[in-house]
Amino acid sequence: MKIRVERITDGEESIDIRYKEPNPTIERVLGILNNEGNRLWGRADEESVCIDLSDILYLESVDDKVFAYTRERILRIEGSLNSFMTETADETFFRCSKSMVINVNRVISLKSLSSNRIDAVMEGGEHIIISRRYASEFRKLLKGDR
Amino acid sequence: MKDNNNKLTFWERYLTNEIGIEFKACLYFFAVLFFYCVYRMIGGVFDASILHMAEMIFTCYFIGYIQLLVFGNFDEADKLGVLECVGMAVCTLAYTAVSWFGGWFEENITATLLFAAYIVLAYFCVFFIYKSKRRIDDKKLNEELRLFQTEHKK
Numbered sequence: 001m002k003i004r005v006e007r008i009t010d011g012e013e014s015i016d017i018r019y020k021e022p023n024p025t026i027e028r029v030l031g032i033l034n035n036e037g038n039r040l041w042g043r044a045d046e047e048s049v050c051i052d053l054s055d056i057l058y059l060e061s062v063d064d065k066v067f068a069y070t071r072e073r074i075l076r077i078e079g080s081l082n083s084f085m086t087e088t089a090d091e092t093f094f095r096c097s098k099s100m101v102i103n104v105n106r107v108i109s110l111k112s113l114s115s116n117r118i119d120a121v122m123e124g125g126e127h128i129i130i131s132r133r134y135a136s137e138f139r140k141l142l143k144g145d146r
Numbered sequence: 147m148k149d150n151n152n153k154l155t156f157w158e159r160y161l162t163n164e165i166g167i168e169f170k171a172c173l174y175f176f177a178v179l180f181f182y183c184v185y186r187m188i189g190g191v192f193d194a195s196i197l198h199m200a201e202m203i204f205t206c207y208f209i210g211y212i213q214l215l216v217f218g219n220f221d222e223a224d225k226l227g228v229l230e231c232v233g234m235a236v237c238t239l240a241y242t243a244v245s246w247f248g249g250w251f252e253e254n255i256t257a258t259l260l261f262a263a264y265i266v267l268a269y270f271c272v273f274f275i276y277k278s279k280r281r282i283d284d285k286k287l288n289e290e291l292r293l294f295q296t297e298h299k300k
Contacts, residue, residue, distance in 0.1 A: 092298050105295050112283035114222045114276070133154060142290035144297075 001025070022048060024078045042068055042075030049075055057122045059084060059093075059101040071124055094141055096120065096130040104141070163214065170210040170221075175203050177268045178241070182250055185257055201248045209237050221272040224280075238265045 019026045027041040027048055038053050055070045061081050068075045081101050092105045102120055111119040118130040130138050217233025242262040251257035
């Protein structure tokens with residue numbers, strides 16, 4: 001994709017986007033321009049879908065593919081869990097294991113397990129284990145010590 | 147990225163296990179020593195053998211490793227399943243065998259059987275203590291979760 005950036009000294013600032021077919025990059029740029037920082041684009045059943053970040057229950061990485069789970073659907077999103085965490089910079093999303101990120105606002109209850117692990121029950125009823133490696137960080141997050 | 151900083155080194159993993167086992171060894175050594183001292187006092191003996199105590203602490207340490215590495219740390223388990231019960235039985239047998247061959251109770255069958263029952267009781271007590279501790283922790287965690295969710299409501 002050709003990118004043309006021009007600095008101007010007077011006149012109105014403008015951005016023109018030219019594309020043949022919508023794709024994730026274009027959708028992401030449009031999302032930023034439309035001030036959709038709290039929204040996420042992904043693909044579900046071969047169509048592009050935009051969802052609210054707050055609707056996400058958790059994200060899972062499977063074979064280098066990242067899926068976002070809401071109560072109604074599963075979306076495949078671009079990038080990795082690391083890039084998601086960096087881009088959203090939202091404290092309510094917590095990396096709870098190597099392959100999962102949970103939305104803490106969508107946790108119904110927590111249960112302390114042996115070996116300092118924590119079982120998080122999500123709104124959909126799924127049980128997600130916060131591994132020992134991440135549990136102390138999670139406790140700090142809840143206490144606001146992070 | 148924060149994720150990489152979270153990775154435990156081999157040394158940290160080893161130290162975590164080792165501290166857990168040493169804590170376990172101290173806990174069970176204290177329990178075994180208490181039974182041993184009571185047995186001695188009932189028999190009218192008011193001193194303890196250093197050799198016996200050395201045997202006890204090494205046995206507790208060794209069995210601590212077995213508990214953790216073979217039987218999935220059964221005294222701290224979430225529930226008592228088959229593996230946990232087998233672990234409890236094997237470790238009790240190990241303590242009883244060492245006490246018999248080490249002459250802790252002068253090969254007195256009654257005292258040795260009572261000692262075996264005492265070890266099982268100790269395991270159950272430790273299991274329920276950890277369970278209660280986790281139940282209290284559950285309450286604390288859920289209170290903090292509600293507070294977090296209230297503060298971060300969108």
